[in-house]
Amino acid sequence: MxxxxxxIIGTxxxxxxxxxxxxSLIxxxxxxxxAVLFAIGGFIGFIGGIYDLKNLDIA
Incomplete structure (x- = not known):
């Protein structure tokens, strides 16, 4: 892999x-x-995943 x-899977x-x-909060x-830990942790992981995808070499 x-x-x-x-x-992509992590994001x-x-x-x-x-x-x-x-x-769960709603x-x-x-x-x-x-629920707060899931929301905050998922958001931080999502932002980190987007950052990783932007920094990958496409070549």
Whole structure:
């Protein structure tokens, strides 16, 4: 598996984590702290994945 595919998979999974965290916050589930951690961690991972994809050599 090359670096580009790993970065795409990581970015996608981080986005899913962020969306799941935000959904848990909106639906007001019983535990707020894990939902906040999922949302923040997924967002940071998504930004990091976008940064990795921009810095990859296309050649």
């Amino acid at each position: 090359n670096k580009r595919i790993r970065a 996608t999974c981080s986005l899913v984590l962020c969306i799941f965290g935000i959904y 639906t007001a589930s019983s535990s707020v702290i894990p």
